[in-house]
Amino acid sequence: MRAQFVFQEIWIGLRRNLTMTISLVITVAIAMALFGTGLLIRGQVNASKDYWSDKIEVSVFLCAKTSSNQQCQKKDATQPQKDEINKLLKQMPQVADVHYESRADAWKRFKDRFASQPGFVNSTREGDIPDSFRIRLKNPQEYKAVTQALLGRAGVDQVINEQEILKRFFSILNGLQVAALLIALFQVVAAVLLVGNTVRLSAFNRRRETGIMRLVGASNTYIQMPFILEGAIAGLIGGLFSSVLLVMSKTFLIDRLAGDIQFASQLGWGTVIWVIIVSICFGVLLCAAASFLTLRRYLRI
Amino acid sequence: MIHFDNVTKVYKTQNRPALQHVNVAIEKGEFLFLVGPSGSGKSTFLRLILKEERPSQGHVHVAGKDLSRISNWKVPHLRRRIGCVFQDFRLLPNKNVFENVAFALEVIGKPRRFIQKVVPEVIDLVGLEGKQHRMPDELSGGEQQRVAIARAFVNRPMILLADEPTGNIDPATSIGIMKVLDRINRTGTTVVMATHDAAIVDAFRKRVVELEDGRVVRDQSRGVYGQAY
Numbered sequence: 001m002r003a004q005f006v007f008q009e010i011w012i013g014l015r016r017n018l019t020m021t022i023s024l025v026i027t028v029a030i031a032m033a034l035f036g037t038g039l040l041i042r043g044q045v046n047a048s049k050d051y052w053s054d055k056i057e058v059s060v061f062l063c064a065k066t067s068s069n070q071q072c073q074k075k076d077a078t079q080p081q082k083d084e085i086n087k088l089l090k091q092m093p094q095v096a097d098v099h100y101e102s103r104a105d106a107w108k109r110f111k112d113r114f115a116s117q118p119g120f121v122n123s124t125r126e127g128d129i130p131d132s133f134r135i136r137l138k139n140p141q142e143y144k145a146v147t148q149a150l151l152g153r154a155g156v157d158q159v160i161n162e163q164e165i166l167k168r169f170f171s172i173l174n175g176l177q178v179a180a181l182l183i184a185l186f187q188v189v190a191a192v193l194l195v196g197n198t199v200r201l202s203a204f205n206r207r208r209e210t211g212i213m214r215l216v217g218a219s220n221t222y223i224q225m226p227f228i229l230e231g232a233i234a235g236l237i238g239g240l241f242s243s244v245l246l247v248m249s250k251t252f253l254i255d256r257l258a259g260d261i262q263f264a265s266q267l268g269w270g271t272v273i274w275v276i277i278v279s280i281c282f283g284v285l286l287c288a289a290a291s292f293l294t295l296r297r298y299l300r301i
Numbered sequence: 302m303i304h305f306d307n308v309t310k311v312y313k314t315q316n317r318p319a320l321q322h323v324n325v326a327i328e329k330g331e332f333l334f335l336v337g338p339s340g341s342g343k344s345t346f347l348r349l350i351l352k353e354e355r356p357s358q359g360h361v362h363v364a365g366k367d368l369s370r371i372s373n374w375k376v377p378h379l380r381r382r383i384g385c386v387f388q389d390f391r392l393l394p395n396k397n398v399f400e401n402v403a404f405a406l407e408v409i410g411k412p413r414r415f416i417q418k419v420v421p422e423v424i425d426l427v428g429l430e431g432k433q434h435r436m437p438d439e440l441s442g443g444e445q446q447r448v449a450i451a452r453a454f455v456n457r458p459m460i461l462l463a464d465e466p467t468g469n470i471d472p473a474t475s476i477g478i479m480k481v482l483d484r485i486n487r488t489g490t491t492v493v494m495a496t497h498d499a500a501i502v503d504a505f506r507k508r509v510v511e512l513e514d515g516r517v518v519r520d521q522s523r524g525v526y527g528q529a530y
Contacts, residue, residue: 005407208393209404215351215391216456217381218408220374 009209009226010233013202020198021234027194028238028283031187033245036279037253038181040246043271044254045173048166057134058143060085060150061157064103064130069157077131081155088153089135094146097136103127130157172257188286191238195231195290202227203298228291235287239280246276302460302491303327303350308359310345310515318357319345321515327493329459332486334502335495336526337512343495346512347462350493351383352376364459381409384453384461384490388468390445392437392452398424399433402451409456419455427451427481443474447481454485461485463494467501475501499526 014021062082063072082100089098101109106129114120137143143161150159203210213223250272303325310320320342327333335343348354349361352368361368363379371379392401399420406416424433427447437445446466453461463482467475479501486492496502502509502525509524510517519527 208391212391212393212404212452213408214377215380215385216405216408216452217377217379217383219377222408222410 006222006226006229009206010229013206013226013230014233016205017198017201020194020201024191024194024198024234024287025238025241027187027191028235028287029241029245031184031191032239032242032279032283033249034180034184034187035282036242036246036275037249038177038184039275039278040250040254040267040272041173041177041180043275044267045170045177047267047271049170057136057162058146059160059162060089060133060135061160062131062133063155063157064127066127067130067157071152071154072157077155077157082131085133085150085153085155088149089133089146092146092149094137094139094142095135096138099134101132101134103129103131106130106132191286192290195234195287196294198234199227199231199291199294200298202230203295224292224295227295228288231287231291232284235284236280238287239283242279242283243276246272246279302329302331302364303493304360304362305346305349306360306362308349308356308361310342310349310354311357318515320349320356320512322359323512323515323517325510325517325520327491329491330486330489332483332492332505332507333494334505334507334509334524334526335493335512336497336502336509337518339497341512342515343512344464345515347385347464347493347495350460350462351385352379377409381456382459384456384458386446386449386453386461386463386466388465390437390442390449390469392445392448394437397434397436398429398440398448398451401437401448402455405452405455411456420451423451423455424448426454426484428477441474442470443477446470446478450478450481450485454490458490460491460493463492463496465496465498466494467496467498472498472500476504479505502526 061067062077062085063069064076065074067074086098086100089095103126107126110124110129111121135146137146143163147159147161150156210223250267250269254267304327305323305325308320308323309318311318323342323346335346337343345354349356349368350363352361352371355369364382366379368379393404396404402420402423403416406419421433424430427450429444429447429451432440432444435444437448440448446469450461450466461482466482467478470478475498482492482494483505506523506525508522509519509526511519511527
């Protein structure tokens with residue numbers, strides 16, 4: 001098979017229905033970008049879940065002078081109150097581990113964690129985070145019993161289940177992922193139909209050539225190859241555009257979202273590159289397969 | 302070379318068979334005129350040889366092979382050994398004479414050096430010396446048909462099928478076309494030519510097979526077109 005000949009045919013084919021090709025490239029780019037964004041979000045969710053799975057805690061914040069809870073009466077929790085809460089927690093069967101974090105420790109941890117955002121740190125003072133007990137549960141689902149036992153007890157300001165916060169975040173991400181994949185699905189359908197139309201036009205434009213090729217005994221592969229490659233090249237160009245869009249969606253959507261929620265794990269560029277490769281391959285295969293299937297209808301061989 | 306063994310062809314959309322119980326044996330190197338009115342089954346006869354259609358009954362053998370036993374993916378290899386010429390030339394308007402002929406070799410993957418050597422030879426053989434770089438629309442009908450013949454013959458097929466090759470050409474030019482086909486026949490190529498052209502058939506005195514309503518009504522060596530027309 002002579003490569004130069006095949007590529008010449010492809011070039012002629014792509015140029016002849018340029019407008020079709022452009023719309024195909026745009027559709028594929030958007031479809032693949034959305035598909036890739038879906039994958040990226042999934043990657044973010046998984047990475048975050050891994051990161052958080054052994055860190056999920058129930059935090060029991062104790063009363064402080066600054067707390068707005070009526071029950072605290074604007075007083076710090078006393079040492080006897082703390083001892084009692086500690087004893088209670090240690091007795092509870094659901095609790096795996098308890099440790100006490102003083103406001104000084106909490107402040108230090110806060111500073112470390114948000115070291116990259118000095119503005120945020122500067123607007124906070126030591127003591128803004130009250131003393132607390134950090135509890136790890138044997139089974140994170142059993143937080144309710146613990147919460148109920150603690151709420152209303154002397155010296156307890158509030159009980160926060162971190163899982164609840166994460167759940168809300170994950171549900172936002174999951175919603176985005178489903179939306180991205182759903183729109184991607186529609187775009188994929190549109191792309192397949194567009195490939196079909198492009199190939200049909202292309203086959204019609206070149207019916208003379210293909211007729212002669214058939215007559216002089218060109219193999220089926222040789223006759224079909226320019227059409228399939230035409231689709232695949234359009235898919236490849238679309239895929240390349242989608243990789244630009246994916247980089248944008250990583251920097252402007254996912255990173256920003258993760259940043260807003262002070263989310264610890266950042267999606268690495270390795271994942272992004274992997275997603276880009278998957279999207280491009282998927283786009284190319286999709287277009288090639290769609291060309292091949294339509295050819296069977298419009299190109300007699 | 303070509304054997305029709307009790308072949309019947311019925312097209313799905315028609316009740317009347319296009320060919321009925323046709324038995325014809327064409328030997329290697331023969332020149333055969335296929336005559337008969339329109340719709341008598343001449344084109345179907347040629348299409349069956351190319352395996353463009355398959356017989357409803359009976360068998361077609363080409364070069365010792367039963368076409369019904371050739372798998373679809375091998376059909377292109379069969380067609381490489383059969384050249385085809387049509388009434389309407391079927392040249393590519395955006396390619397010149399050389400490129401049109403070379404196209405037939407390019408698409409079956411022949412190397413460039415081979416093409417550069419063989420194509421000019423064939424162009425000379427059909428009598429188009431010095432016209433390699435003309436475009437089809439700069440050529441007369443007769444010259445265009447010569448290009449088509451060159452394209453059909455460039456891969457040295459065993460069989461050349463011609464479906465009314467002189468149908469669009471004036472009688473004087475037709476003689477020239479026939480001389481080219483005769484020259485090709487003399488190289489040992491079997492030529493089957495479907496035609497309406499009584500003058501040519503009478504002049505050449507080759508074997509004549511006449512079809513009428515899909516039946517062979519006459520098979521005569523050194524025949525004429527027939528009194529009825």
